[in-house]
Amino acid sequence: MTVQFVRHLQRHDTALRVPRAGAVVWDDEAVHAEAYAADPQRFALTALTPGVLAPQRARMLLQLLLASRAGTPDTVRDTLARVTRVLALGLAPADVLTVLLAVRRRRANHKHVTRTVLTVLLEHPHAAELVRARRGIAQDCFEHALGRATARGVLSRGALPRGAFLGDAWSRGVPALYRHREGTALVPLPPAAGDLDLTSARPETVTATNRGDLAATLVHLRRGGPSDELLPAVARYTDEVVAGLPRYDGTVALVLDDSASMRGYGERAWAVASQVAALRRVLDRVCARLVVVPVGGVNGRPGGATDLATGVLDALATGPDVVAVASDGYENVHPGDLARVTATLPRAGVHTPVVFCQATFGRADDLTLRRPAPLLPQRAFWHSDDLAPLVLWLLSHVDGAAADAWIGAELRRRLALVESSLAASAAAAVPAGSAGSAASAGSALEGGSR
Amino acid sequence: MNLPVPAGLDTTGYRLGPPQRAGALTMVPVFGPAYPGVAPPRSGLKLSRVVTYGQVELTNPATTGVAIVPLHVGYIQDSAQNHALCRSGFIAAGQTLRFDDACCVQESQGGYLAERDQWFFVLPVELRPAALRLRGTSQYSKLWGDIASFNARHGLPARGHLEQVLTRKRAVLTQYQSRLELLDGQLGALFFVGDRLAGVEIAPDPVYFAELWMALVCFAYGPAAWFAETGAPEEAVEAFEADSLDGVRAALRQRRRRVADEVEEWLARAAWQPGDLVEEERYLDLRLSTVVAETVGGQVVTDGSRLVYASLFAAAG
Incomplete structure (x- = not known):
C-alpha cells in the first residue's frame, strides 16, 4: 500500500x-x-x-x-x-x-x-x-x-x-x-x-509508574532503584512488548530527545524520558539496524537544549529507511527549525520519511505548545502498550520490500488479535435476541x- | 557579547551561551566562575512565618553558608495571603530574618503564610521596578495598585491579585521551564521579551541558579512573554533554499548565526547604563547594593569587584 x-x-x-x-x-x-x-x-x-x-x-x-x-x-x-x-x-x-x-x-x-x-x-x-x-x-x-x-x-x-x-x-x-x-x-x-486499534485498558489517573511495566521499571531505574533487580525486569518487559512482532530487515534512525526537559519534574519526573527509552529498546529488538541520534544529554542523563533539526540532519546522513523523532515536543534551538528543515528536504532531493513520535505523560497532555513541526506525521504515545502500534505506524511511512513484508505480517497478526478480541466480547455479551x-x-x- | 552589569564589576570568566527561544521569550545562558558557600534559595531558605500582613520571616536552616535572598522572591500558599519581598538580603547560617517591608500580593485573601506546602516565585518583571522603589516602605498594600494596573493591561480584572496570573495561568507559565532548558553549568541568563532586554540574572553558582530557574523563567519573565505572544501572529515557517542535504545544513547554520547576531544586536541596542551601586547591606566581604538608573534597576551582590549575584531588570518594566 x-x-x-x-x-x-x-x-x-x-x-x-x-x-x-x-x-x-x-x-x-x-x-x-x-x-x-x-x-x-x-x-x-x-x-x-x-x-x-x-x-x-x-x-x-x-x-x-x-x-x-x-x-x-x-x-x-x-x-x-x-x-x-x-x-x-x-x-x-x-x-x-x-x-x-x-x-x-x-x-x-x-x-x-x-x-x-x-x-x-x-x-x-x-x-x-x-x-x-x-x-x-x-x-x-x-x-x-x-x-x-x-x-x-x-x-x-x-x-x-x-x-x-x-x-x-x-x-x-x-x-x-x-x-x-x-x-x-x-x-x-x-x-x-x-x-480495532487494540487499545489496552488504561488507568483513570495516570502516574509516572502506571504507564506500563516497561516504562515503570525504567522510571525506577532512573530514580536510582537497584539495577540488579530492575535491569532483568526491563529485559523481561521488553520481551513482552516485542512478543510476536516481526523482525524488520531495514534501518530505522531514532532522533532521541535527551534534552533537559525530558527529565520532567515533580511527580512526573522521568515519565516521558522512560517512555522514549522504552521505544528505543523496542526498536532495537525489532529492527535489524537501529541508528540512535541523541539530541542533548549530559553524562548519561537528560540535559542541554533541544536542537531537533540538527538531529534529523545527522540521522538522514546515516541513510535510514525512516527517521523517527521521539521527543516531548519542546523545541528551543530554535522553534520552527525542525519544520523548516523537514519542509526543505523534498526540494533537496531527500525523500526519506520523517515522523514525529510525541512522548506525553498521559492522554490529556496539552500539546498546543509542543508541536514543533505540525506538518510532519505525528503520533502520541505514553503507555508501554502504545509502543507496538507506534512501530507499525512509523514503518507504515516507509516504501520498500522490507517494510512491506513487515507491515503485511504485522497487520495479519493484528487481524488475528482483533478477531480474538471480538470473539471474547461476543462471548461476554448478552445474547443478541434477549x-x-x-x-x-x-x-x-x-x-x-x- | 558582554554582560550588561554595572561598570567596575569584574566579570572575568563569564561567557554567554547560544540563545534559546520559546515564543516571545529568548534566553541567553550565562556560564562563569562559581562563588562557593552560598545557600541556595529552595533548599537553603525557608519562609518560617508571616508575623502580620507585610512582615515576613525567612530562615536559613543550614549550618554553614550565607543565604542570599533572591530579589523579589514571593511565596504562595492556599488559604493564606501571598507575600513578596521588595529587596534582597543576607541571612547567615541558622539565622532568622524578618522583612518588615514585604508586600501582600493578594488583595482580599485573609490568613498568614506558614511553613507548610509553600512554593516560591519571583515577581513578574513588569512589577519589579515598583517593588524595588517601595523597598523600605512598611505598608503591606503598597503594590496592589501596580498589580491591578498590571492585570488590567493584560485584560484581567483590575484587582490587586497577582494570583490571577501566577495561579490561574500556571499551567501555561510552568511550561516555560520545559520550553527553555537549563543547561549544565549554567549560573545565569539574559532574558529578552520580544527584542527587548528584560532582565539579567546571575547566581553565585549553578545549584543556586537551578533552584531559582523555575521562579525566574516561569513567573518573572514568563508572564510578559506569554502576554506578548498571545494573539500575536505565528511566525511563518518557510523552507530553506537548498538543493542538497549539505545545503540544508548550511542554511540551518546560517539561520542560527542570524538569530545569534540578532540577539547580539538587541543586547547592544538595550544600552543599559546601570550607573553607580548604592550599598545597602554587608555580610563579611559580601556587599549587597542597589542599582537605580533610568533604564535599569535591581540589586547585586559583590565580593570586592567580583560579581556574586545580580538581578537586574529593565526599569520601564
Whole structure:
C-alpha cells in the first residue's frame, strides 16, 4: 500500500454520508478504488493500521462491500472476508449502518454484502440494541440483503432461507427487526463490539509508574532503584512488548530527545524520558539496524537544549529507511527549525520519511505548545502498550520490500488479535435476541419506515 | 557579547551561551566562575512565618553558608495571603530574618503564610521596578495598585491579585521551564521579551541558579512573554533554499548565526547604563547594593569587584 494512501487514511476525516435522496457522498472514492484495485488484500489489512480514522475505516468497509470478489483467489478472498467482518463488528454501529445504507443505495448485491448485513444485524454482540435504536434502517438493510419478498416471506413462515447460517441468532434476531416498539423515546446506538486499534485498558489517573511495566521499571531505574533487580525486569518487559512482532530487515534512525526537559519534574519526573527509552529498546529488538541520534544529554542523563533539526540532519546522513523523532515536543534551538528543515528536504532531493513520535505523560497532555513541526506525521504515545502500534505506524511511512513484508505480517497478526478480541466480547455479551422472542414475530410484521 | 552589569564589576570568566527561544521569550545562558558557600534559595531558605500582613520571616536552616535572598522572591500558599519581598538580603547560617517591608500580593485573601506546602516565585518583571522603589516602605498594600494596573493591561480584572496570573495561568507559565532548558553549568541568563532586554540574572553558582530557574523563567519573565505572544501572529515557517542535504545544513547554520547576531544586536541596542551601586547591606566581604538608573534597576551582590549575584531588570518594566 502506498505511504500516501496510509497518510490519507490518517488525515482525511470528512464523514461518509448517505443523504435521504441523491448519491452517496464519498469525496475520496477514487483514492479507495485505486488502492483496492492495486492490492485488495493489503487494502483490507491496512484498515487495521493503528491511527486510521474511523470515517476512513468506514469507507474501506464500503469499498470492500462494493467490489465484486469474483475470480479472487481463495486466500485473498479469505482475508477480505475476515477484515470485512471485523470492520463490520468493530466500527461504531452508526458508521456501519451508514455503510450498509450506502451499499443499498449503490444496489450492490454481492453475497459478501448479504453475509455482512446478517452479521451486523444478527451476530453483533449488541444486535438487539442496534435494531431497537435504528429499526427502520435495519429493516431496509435486511431486506436489501435478502430481497424484500424473501425477507418477509421467510419471516411469516418462520423458516430459515436456504443457506441461512446463523441458526439461533436468526430465529431470535429476525423477528426483532419487525417488532413494533412501544414509545417514542430515542434509543441510543450501542457501542462498537470491539476496538480495532487494540487499545489496552488504561488507568483513570495516570502516574509516572502506571504507564506500563516497561516504562515503570525504567522510571525506577532512573530514580536510582537497584539495577540488579530492575535491569532483568526491563529485559523481561521488553520481551513482552516485542512478543510476536516481526523482525524488520531495514534501518530505522531514532532522533532521541535527551534534552533537559525530558527529565520532567515533580511527580512526573522521568515519565516521558522512560517512555522514549522504552521505544528505543523496542526498536532495537525489532529492527535489524537501529541508528540512535541523541539530541542533548549530559553524562548519561537528560540535559542541554533541544536542537531537533540538527538531529534529523545527522540521522538522514546515516541513510535510514525512516527517521523517527521521539521527543516531548519542546523545541528551543530554535522553534520552527525542525519544520523548516523537514519542509526543505523534498526540494533537496531527500525523500526519506520523517515522523514525529510525541512522548506525553498521559492522554490529556496539552500539546498546543509542543508541536514543533505540525506538518510532519505525528503520533502520541505514553503507555508501554502504545509502543507496538507506534512501530507499525512509523514503518507504515516507509516504501520498500522490507517494510512491506513487515507491515503485511504485522497487520495479519493484528487481524488475528482483533478477531480474538471480538470473539471474547461476543462471548461476554448478552445474547443478541434477549430483547425479543420468536413467538411474537409473525404478528409484528410491518413496513420498513426509517 | 558582554554582560550588561554595572561598570567596575569584574566579570572575568563569564561567557554567554547560544540563545534559546520559546515564543516571545529568548534566553541567553550565562556560564562563569562559581562563588562557593552560598545557600541556595529552595533548599537553603525557608519562609518560617508571616508575623502580620507585610512582615515576613525567612530562615536559613543550614549550618554553614550565607543565604542570599533572591530579589523579589514571593511565596504562595492556599488559604493564606501571598507575600513578596521588595529587596534582597543576607541571612547567615541558622539565622532568622524578618522583612518588615514585604508586600501582600493578594488583595482580599485573609490568613498568614506558614511553613507548610509553600512554593516560591519571583515577581513578574513588569512589577519589579515598583517593588524595588517601595523597598523600605512598611505598608503591606503598597503594590496592589501596580498589580491591578498590571492585570488590567493584560485584560484581567483590575484587582490587586497577582494570583490571577501566577495561579490561574500556571499551567501555561510552568511550561516555560520545559520550553527553555537549563543547561549544565549554567549560573545565569539574559532574558529578552520580544527584542527587548528584560532582565539579567546571575547566581553565585549553578545549584543556586537551578533552584531559582523555575521562579525566574516561569513567573518573572514568563508572564510578559506569554502576554506578548498571545494573539500575536505565528511566525511563518518557510523552507530553506537548498538543493542538497549539505545545503540544508548550511542554511540551518546560517539561520542560527542570524538569530545569534540578532540577539547580539538587541543586547547592544538595550544600552543599559546601570550607573553607580548604592550599598545597602554587608555580610563579611559580601556587599549587597542597589542599582537605580533610568533604564535599569535591581540589586547585586559583590565580593570586592567580583560579581556574586545580580538581578537586574529593565526599569520601564
